[in-house]
Amino acid sequence: MRMRHRARLVDVLNRAETGPIIEESDFERRLVTPTINRLIKQYDIKFDHKTIVPSDDDLADRLFQAGLDFASEVGLFCQSTSRRIVWSRQELVDGLRYCPSEAILGIGNDSVTVHARRPEDTIRVTVVGGAYGVPVPEHLFVPVMYSYAREPVVDVLENATLETVYGHPIKADSPWEVLGGWREAELSFQVLNRANRLGMCIGCVETSPTALGEISASSWGGFRPSDWHHVATISEFKTNYDLLEKVVHTARIGGAMETYYNPIFGGYVGGAEGVALALTAAPILLNQVNMAHTFGTRPDHPFLNCDTTPEILWALSLAFQALSRNTNILISSLAGPAGGPGTKTMLYELAAYTIATTVSGQSMIEASMSAGGRIPRHISRLDARLCGEIAHSVSGMKREQANELVQHLLNIYQPDLKTNPIGRPFEEVYDVDNVEPTSEWQGIYDDVCSELVHMGVPLGCNIR
Amino acid sequence: MSNTVDQTLDELKQALTDGDSNKTATLTRKSLDLGVEPLALIQNVIVPTLTQVGQDFQDFVIFLPELMASGDAAEKATAILEEALASSGQQMTSLGTVVIGTVENDVHDIGKNIVSTLVRAHGFKVVDLGRDVAPSVFLEAAQKEKADIVAMSSLMTTTRPSILSTINLFKEVELRNDYKFIIGGGSVTQVYADEVGADGFAPDAAAAVEVCKAILKK
Incomplete structure (x- = not known):
């Protein structure tokens, strides 16, 4: 895991202060939107609702070239300086040549190596289990996260969001944020101890809307450099000094970094084609600016709060193929079903999502932001088990076969998406003391697994 | 003609x-x-x-x-x-005036922009304060614009406390009952809206329009 590309850190900061000045609204409406629209036409990128998992390599390669064009023409907007951080096409291409093609997350026997993959690759996908962004009360944090840490198919733990610290709201950019970050670290290590996986990598610091939480809680005694330090992007294509401060800190502690970008379907980037282009361009830019190890995404549907609609699945699949065919970028994706714990809808959505993204070349699958990620306590580690098992079982599967499976699953769950199928909270689908799913929830899970096997998903094969 | x-x-x-x-x-x-x-x-x-x-x-x-x-x-x-x-001595009519913004320390504004534009499209006068809006700025704008509704958005759990800070500021200056408060965004639920004493909660942009209409009918 050589991070040769972090040598440009000072250059990044300098460009954030010297790049072209632009109003934020002009950046979004006069630069991002028209450039996306033009490049979609120029490169003939078209959504086909019959082919949610495309197998057209030429289309994927055209999308990659469009992504490179967008990245070099638009750049990333820095809110703190009202400037664009811009790079030439050649600089971006050179940056991609030196991005890490593998990353080690965690320590010793509990570590995992993430590998670059290609479409239809048989290389193992890394499985992240947790509840990113889902609010949980302090008293449930350890049982919830322990449920994921004890799951053998889970390689990396992703923390849920603490609702309070010692009973008080965690307020951004305040001492409460610092305290919240430290409390998250303390409870996370309790989880690893209980699971006897002390070196396991943890996604962190979730309670860090500004740089305060990250910088404090990943210093001595807190989260470790071997953990998975998160740096967000603001939609669309924006960063700020808080986020760049996280970049500097993580680079200087030699930390493993996940950076992510979550486009809004129907927003400034438009529909399926625009989301696909944005998903391709963002990692190219973020590789240059944030210099991360892994590049994640969780696109969002503004009315359904999920990333499992046909348009978004198509965009994810095509963008991942574009990136994985043309770069060594380590792509990670966060499943965000509309369905929640206790529902078959959630399991069908997760199955379709995992199949579409895995055969398209992602390196990591993360599960999940169930019930759209916004409903407190609507979490269940069976989501991670399902995604992990499916990711391993479909590695090497042809995209055409994956497309048939995804279409079949979409036919089952798509009508449910508008019914707000949030399911039930953790304590109603789990025995909290034993941290085991209730027999009812386990039964539903087993039924869906049987259905998936019947459909042709080779679950249980390729145990890795 | x-x-x-x-x-x-x-x-x-x-x-x-x-x-x-x-x-x-x-x-x-x-x-x-x-x-x-x-x-x-x-x-x-x-x-x-x-x-x-x-x-x-x-x-x-x-x-x-x-x-x-x-x-x-x-x-x-x-x-x-x-x-x-x-x-001609007449006055503009609208369904009501909505002062809207993303709460303090929250820099995400696409969701708020969608709500703002949809609410305006349905006949409300909308005063959009942008993102990272301090409680005092909401108060000042609500008074200046003679708002009917103060609408706040928060994407993150950690910026959500600013919703309560804003409502509390209106209470402190004894203006809470002069306005209706509606809230939404990724970190907000109906339960939270009840907790902080908001008058309405919108799970998405389309619902926000209906909430604004319903709240002013009461």
Whole structure:
């Protein structure tokens, strides 16, 4: 895991202060939107609702070239300086040549190596289990996260969001944020101890809307450099000094970094084609600016709060193929079903999502932001088990076969998406003391697994 | 004459739908010159056209940039009509005034922009304060604009406490009951809205329009 590309850190900061000045609204409406629209036409990128998992390599390669064009023409907007951080096409291409093609997350026997993959690759996908962004009360944090840490198919733990610290709201950019970050670290290590996986990598610091939480809680005694330090992007294509401060800190502690970008379907980037282009361009830019190890995404549907609609699945699949065919970028994706714990809808959505993204070349699958990620306590580690098992079982599967499976699953769950199928909270689908799913929830899970096997998903094969 | 008026109004509808601000302004003035009453223009052309544009966005026939362009065009037309009404001693009517913003320390604003534009498209006057809005700025704007509704958005659990700080500030200055508060965003639920004493909660942008309408009917 050589991070040769972090040598440009000072250059990044300098460009954030010297790049072209632009109003934020002009950046979004006069630069991002028209450039996306033009490049979609120029490169003939078209959504086909019959082919949610495309197998057209030429289309994927055209999308990659469009992504490179967008990245070099638009750049990333820095809110703190009202400037664009811009790079030439050649600089971006050179940056991609030196991005890490593998990353080690965690320590010793509990570590995992993430590998670059290609479409239809048989290389193992890394499985992240947790509840990113889902609010949980302090008293449930350890049982919830322990449920994921004890799951053998889970390689990396992703923390849920603490609702309070010692009973008080965690307020951004305040001492409460610092305290919240430290409390998250303390409870996370309790989880690893209980699971006897002390070196396991943890996604962190979730309670860090500004740089305060990250910088404090990943210093001595807190989260470790071997953990998975998160740096967000603001939609669309924006960063700020808080986020760049996280970049500097993580680079200087030699930390493993996940950076992510979550486009809004129907927003400034438009529909399926625009989301696909944005998903391709963002990692190219973020590789240059944030210099991360892994590049994640969780696109969002503004009315359904999920990333499992046909348009978004198509965009994810095509963008991942574009990136994985043309770069060594380590792509990670966060499943965000509309369905929640206790529902078959959630399991069908997760199955379709995992199949579409895995055969398209992602390196990591993360599960999940169930019930759209916004409903407190609507979490269940069976989501991670399902995604992990499916990711391993479909590695090497042809995209055409994956497309048939995804279409079949979409036919089952798509009508449910508008019914707000949030399911039930953790304590109603789990025995909290034993941290085991209730027999009812386990039964539903087993039924869906049987259905998936019947459909042709080779679950249980390729145990890795 | 009637044909000319009808044609002009049709062209105005199209200009609004296309988000063509300059053409909208020209056609609005032309409509007034042809004798169309400002209030009739608002009620029969602008509001229904924008409502349709809003619905097209909800159906993803169009996307946010087109929605916002139509909103901008409508704002141009509205400014011209306000002037015309004022000169004849009349007043602009709207469904109500909404002061909206993303709460302090929250820099995410796409969701709020969608709500802002949809609510405006459905006939409300909207004062958009942007992102990272301090409680005192909400208070000042609500007073200045004589708002009916204060709408707050928070994406993150860690910025959510600013919703309560804002409502508490209105309470401290004894103005809480002068306004209706609606909240939404990724970190907000109905349970939380009840906890902080908000008057309404919208799970998404489309629902926000209905909440605004319902809350002012009470």
